[in-house]
Amino acid sequence: MTLPLDEDSRPPYLQAAAALRDAILTGEFTSGERLPSANVLGERFGVSSSTVQNALRVLKQEGLVYSQLGRGSFVNSTASGSDTPAAPDADGEEPGPDWPTDLIRNDDGRPPYVQVADFLRRDIAEGTYPPGSQLPPAREIQERFQVANSTAQNAYRSLKQEGLVYSVKGRGVFVRQAPEPGKHHEPITNYLLREEIAREARAAAADFADLTDDELMAREAELDQRWVTIREEHQRIFNERRKVKRETSRRGLFLPPLHDDDADSDASPREKLETALAESKKRRQQRP
Numbered sequence: 568m569t570l571p572l573d574e575d576s577r578p579p580y581l582q583a584a585a586a587l588r589d590a591i592l593t594g595e596f597t598s599g600e601r602l603p604s605a606n607v608l609g610e611r612f613g614v615s616s617s618t619v620q621n622a623l624r625v626l627k628q629e630g631l632v633y634s635q636l637g638r639g640s641f642v643n644s645t646a647s648g649s650d651t652p653a654a655p656d657a658d659g660e661e662p663g664p665d666w667p668t669d670l671i672r673n674d675d676g677r678p679p680y681v682q683v684a685d686f687l688r689r690d691i692a693e694g695t696y697p698p699g700s701q702l703p704p705a706r707e708i709q710e711r712f713q714v715a716n717s718t719a720q721n722a723y724r725s726l727k728q729e730g731l732v733y734s735v736k737g738r739g740v741f742v743r744q745a746p747e748p749g750k751h752h753e754p755i756t757n758y759l760l761r762e763e764i765a766r767e768a769r770a771a772a773a774d775f776a777d778l779t780d781d782e783l784m785a786r787e788a789e790l791d792q793r794w795v796t797i798r799e800e801h802q803r804i805f806n807e808r809r810k811v812k813r814e815t816s817r818r819g820l821f822l823p824p825l826h827d828d829d830a831d832s833d834a835s836p837r838e839k840l841e842t843a844l845a846e847s848k849k850r851r852q853q854r855p
Contacts, residue, residue: 570582570583570586570612570613570614578693578694578695578697579614579618579693579694580614580618580619580621580622580625580693580694580695581622581625582612583608583612583614583618583619583621583622584621584622584623584625584626586612587602587608587622587623587626587631587632588626588629588631591626591631591632591642596642597642598642598643599641599642600641600642601638601639601640601641602623602632602639602640602641602642604639605617605619605620605623614693615686615689615693617686617689617690617695618689618690618693618695621690621695623640627640630643631643678721679712679714679718680714680718680719680721680722680725681722681725682712683708683712683714683718683719683722684721684722684723684725684726686712687702687708687722687723687726688726688729688731691726691731691732691742696742697742698742698743698744699741699742699744700741700742701738701739701740701741701742702723702732702739702740702741702742704739705719705720705723706719708722708723723740726740727740730743731743819835819836819837819840820836
């Protein structure tokens with residue numbers, strides 16, 4: 568039974584909770600019976616497993632179901648009208664928290680934080696966490712997905728970079744309001760870049776306000792041609808300059824004068840260098 572997602576205005580997890588509630592109250596799932604897995608129910612309702620988990624959380628708050636860590640969710644005995652409380656499992660353990668333990672799949676090649684961010688992203692898209700609501704703290708994400716604190720923090724960091732959530736120091740992480748049409752929440756560098764582009768666009772509008780569309784296109788074509796010519800001339804001069812520098816280096820003409828001796832004014836830089844080296848060698852040999 569696929570949920571009428573397009574016809575019902577309620578969030579998908581509330582629709583799934585209502586369908587499961589009806590199935591329990593009508594006897595499709597009897598007292599103490601183990602419910603199908605989140606993946607099976609998700610295929611039945613046409614929603615994701617995280618939506619089913621949120622629906623089960625609603626039913627748990629209503630007292631219709633309870634969960635046992637590592638075993639699954641069960642119909643509470645009180646759901647059939649009995650006053651007998653739900654019994655612990657065979658090992659004497661109390662029902663565990665209503666957190667799925669198999670959400671992070673080992674066969675998924677993506678890092679765990681990417682998988683956690685994907686589930687949270689779906690929760691936001693499906694209305695589990697509407698705009699302005701606060702997301703669970705990292706500790707709760709750890710328990711829900713059985714991951715490390717750093718994994719939860721990296722998942723939130725990924726959602727922040729996408730512009731889906733924002734953090735308030737000392738309060739937590741919150742879902743952003745839906746952006747206005749044509750606007751998106753992005754890193755501050757993107758905002759600054761768009762502002763710079765907008766300023767350039769305003770300046771261009773003022774500079775070319777007196778040109779018609781045809782004149783503006785002709786101006787663009789003229790500048791393109793000029794740029795090609797300048798670029799070719801620049802490349803030609805660069806290549807010629809590089810060859811000249813190689814020849815001056817080969818001839819030793821790049822060496823600066825070593826002194827201002829007028830007697831050696833006719834000597835080439837190479838001769839002056841050789842003379843200076845010979846004199847230096849002579850001085851070293853004369854040292855005691």
